[in-house]
Amino acid sequence: xxxxxxxxxxxxxxxxxxxxxxxxxxxxxxxxxxxxxxxxxxxxxxxxxxxxxxxxxxxxxxxxxxxxxxxxxxxxxxxxxxxxxxxxxx
Amino acid sequence: xxxxxxxxxxxxxxxxxxxxxxxxxxxxxxxxxxxxxxxxxxxxxxxxxxxxxxxxxxxxxxxxxxxxxxxxxxxxxxxxxxxxxxxxxxxxxxxxxxxxxxxxxxxxxxxxxxxxxxxxxxxxxxxxxxxxxxxxxxxxxxxxxxxxxxxxxxxxxxxxxxxxxxxxxxxxxxxxxxxxxxxxxxxxxxxxxxxxxxxxxxxxxxxxxxxxxxxxxxxxxxxxxxxxxxxxxxxxxxxxxxxxxxxxxxxxxxxxxxxxxxxxxxxxxxxxxxxxxxxxxxxxxxxxxxxxxxxxxxxxxxxxxxxxxxxxxxxxxxxxxxxxxxxxxxxxxxxxxxxxxxxxxxxxxxxxxxxxxxxxxxxxxxxxxxxxxxxxxxxxxxxxxxxxxxxxxxxxxxxxxxxxxxxxxxxxxxxxxxxxxxxxxxxxxxxxxxxxxxxxxxxxxxxxxxxxxxxxxxxxxxxxxxxxxxxxxxxxxxxxxxxxxxxxxxxxxxxxxxxxxxxxxxxxxxxxxxxxxxxxxxxxxxxxxxxxxxxxxxxxx
Numbered sequence: 150x151x152x153x154x155x156x157x158x159x160x161x162x163x164x165x166x167x168x169x170x171x172x173x174x175x176x177x178x179x180x181x182x183x184x185x186x187x188x189x190x191x192x193x194x195x196x197x198x199x200x201x202x203x204x205x206x207x208x209x210x211x212x213x214x215x216x217x218x219x220x221x222x223x224x225x226x227x228x229x230x231x232x233x234x235x236x237x238x239x
Numbered sequence: 240x241x242x243x244x245x246x247x248x249x250x251x252x253x254x255x256x257x258x259x260x261x262x263x264x265x266x267x268x269x270x271x272x273x274x275x276x277x278x279x280x281x282x283x284x285x286x287x288x289x290x291x292x293x294x295x296x297x298x299x300x301x302x303x304x305x306x307x308x309x310x311x312x313x314x315x316x317x318x319x320x321x322x323x324x325x326x327x328x329x330x331x332x333x334x335x336x337x338x339x340x341x342x343x344x345x346x347x348x349x350x351x352x353x354x355x356x357x358x359x360x361x362x363x364x365x366x367x368x369x370x371x372x373x374x375x376x377x378x379x380x381x382x383x384x385x386x387x388x389x390x391x392x393x394x395x396x397x398x399x400x401x402x403x404x405x406x407x408x409x410x411x412x413x414x415x416x417x418x419x420x421x422x423x424x425x426x427x428x429x430x431x432x433x434x435x436x437x438x439x440x441x442x443x444x445x446x447x448x449x450x451x452x453x454x455x456x457x458x459x460x461x462x463x464x465x466x467x468x469x470x471x472x473x474x475x476x477x478x479x480x481x482x483x484x485x486x487x488x489x490x491x492x493x494x495x496x497x498x499x500x501x502x503x504x505x506x507x508x509x510x511x512x513x514x515x516x517x518x519x520x521x522x523x524x525x526x527x528x529x530x531x532x533x534x535x536x537x538x539x540x541x542x543x544x545x546x547x548x549x550x551x552x553x554x555x556x557x558x559x560x561x562x563x564x565x566x567x568x569x570x571x572x573x574x575x576x577x578x579x580x581x582x583x584x585x586x587x588x589x590x591x592x593x594x595x596x597x598x599x600x601x602x603x604x605x606x607x608x609x610x611x612x613x614x615x616x617x618x619x620x621x622x623x624x625x626x627x628x629x630x631x632x633x634x635x636x637x638x639x640x641x642x643x644x645x646x647x648x649x650x651x652x653x654x655x656x657x658x659x660x661x662x663x664x665x666x667x668x669x670x671x672x673x674x675x676x677x678x679x680x681x682x683x684x685x686x687x688x689x690x691x692x693x694x695x696x697x698x699x700x701x702x703x704x705x706x707x708x709x710x711x712x713x714x715x716x717x718x719x720x721x722x723x724x725x726x727x728x729x730x731x732x733x734x735x736x737x738x739x740x741x742x743x744x745x746x747x748x749x750x751x752x753x754x755x756x757x758x759x760x761x762x763x764x765x766x767x768x769x770x771x772x773x774x775x776x777x778x779x780x
């Protein structure tokens with residue numbers, strides 16, 4: 150799982166960084182909320198990307214600031230979901 | 240072309256009004272905006288009458304109408320004291336929703352100028368094109384909204400922190416009815432930016448008509464999420480400022496839950512948004528689970544919201560009412576509204592024409608079509624624009640001599656005058672309330688990569704619409720998708736960026752040898768989602 154975490158983190162970091170000039174310097178620990186990098190359009194695109202690529206579904210309770218504050222937080226959430234029995238682990 | 244830049248800066252919180260503003264100034268009723276001489280005067284009159292009432296609330300403070308009028312008067316003075324100042328000149332502004340936006344907007348109007356509000360996220364090429372077209376002498380912005388690349392050595396700063404007790408005195412602006420008040424840049428039917436020319440009468444008439452339709456009151460508090468530089472956002476701004484009500488500006492409304500928390504904690508009485516936001520509130524929010532006792536109504540416009548979603552929202556926010564509205568920038572903002580009690584009986588309808596507006600379904604020759612027949616939705620009324628800025632041909636395409644505006648939307652009418660939309664007559668699509676033409680994406684790619692042809696096809700993703708970009712080589716050179724994607728990410732605002740890139744050897748053609756967009760749209764349907772992962776592959780044709 151440790152290697153997967155690195156891959157997942159790299160993928161999501163690239164996803165956020167490719168968003169535009171302001172996002173290019175984002176790191177896994179950048180506070181996406183404080184920095185104002187995460188707007189609702191990026192949030193929806195991230196959810197779509199994660200659902201499509203990793204088969205993880207978000208419940209309405211899970212779309213919240215604590216799961217999306219940093220890329221690391223998103224990675225932890227996705228890994229958590231994947232390791233749960235009902236999660237798909239592809 | 241040289242444009243002076245003026246940076247607005249609001250003083251620290253201590254400089255915001257310290258007196259306790261009256262939250263409920265009962266009994267205040269603003270005059271009907273349609274009777275005012277011009278928009279600047281209308282604002283000024285309401286601001287004087289509502290002096291202590293909060294005009295804007297942000298995280299950093301409360302800004303009363305008195306503060307706002309003083310701030311606007313400072314901007315007015317700054318503009319008028321500039322060398323070369325002339326009434327009727329264009330003043331551009333690039334500001335996110337903020338007290339500074341209002342100060343710049345009304346300040347420029349009080350100086351008898353024409354306001355040109357530009358989105359903060361505007362792509363550089365488009366921004367240059369717009370500035371060249373309307374030649375403003377001044378651009379008003381603020382540090383936090385400035386593009387990092389922007390040279391700002393010459394920028395002057397104006398501090399909006401005067402909280403003095405001296406009377407605010409200035410002669411009222413002289414602009415009249417049909418004088419130009421605002422240029423609202425949007426995408427024309429070919430994708431190029433078009434400046435919608437709105438007169439004082441357009442803006443005042445539409446604000447008046449909306450106020451007759453919606454239960455806006457002087458003690459209203461609306462959570463404003465729509466950008467004010469957008470026709471829909473601008474209509475929220477005007478109707479609330481001209482009613483003496485309060486705009487709640489929150490910076491962080493990224494999460495559906497943060498919108499709902501803000502509505503509850505700020506005791507918002509109303510909320511307006513585009514369909515995508517409502518989709519998000521239903522899917523990932525708990526709209527209706529926790530009570531919103533202060534809420535009286537919500538509105539949707541800026542795109543089509545599916546009937547089942549509209550009905551779901553209406554039932555979840557009861558007893559607050561849900562208003563489906565329709566309009567476009569060329570008509571200032573609103574053209575039609577569906578009364579909340581007709582949501583279920585007129586499924587999928589955009590409603591009836593609002594007061595002072597005529598709507599009709601017409602054929603190509605501008606002849607009215609009978610009930611039930613689909614044709615071009617046309618509108619006439621005091622809110623219909625003067626035309627497109629410096630573009631007679633484009634104006635003639637949409638505005639007839641007798642004042643009918645061809646909206647570009649296909650529609651039919653029922654026996655009782657309710658209208659129903661049937662898509663667009665051209666390629667324009669709505670993304671997050673913004674009108675976007677595929678050519679805006681295609682032209683950017685083809686300018687940077689002349690050996691590549693590009694076709695952007697709108698695709699539904701959940702409740703949203705986004706573009707897939709199809710690419711085909713013009714010669715035998717390989718297409719570097721990575722580079723093209725990087726260019727799109729660098730130059731286009733997020734909502735215009737393609738979400739997927741597909742390389743084809745050649746595009747399917749219609750019998751008229753044009754790119755067959757319908758065939759490409761079918762390819763989108765076939766394309767398995769797993770192909771999303773292949774978009775980085777450099778394809779050799």
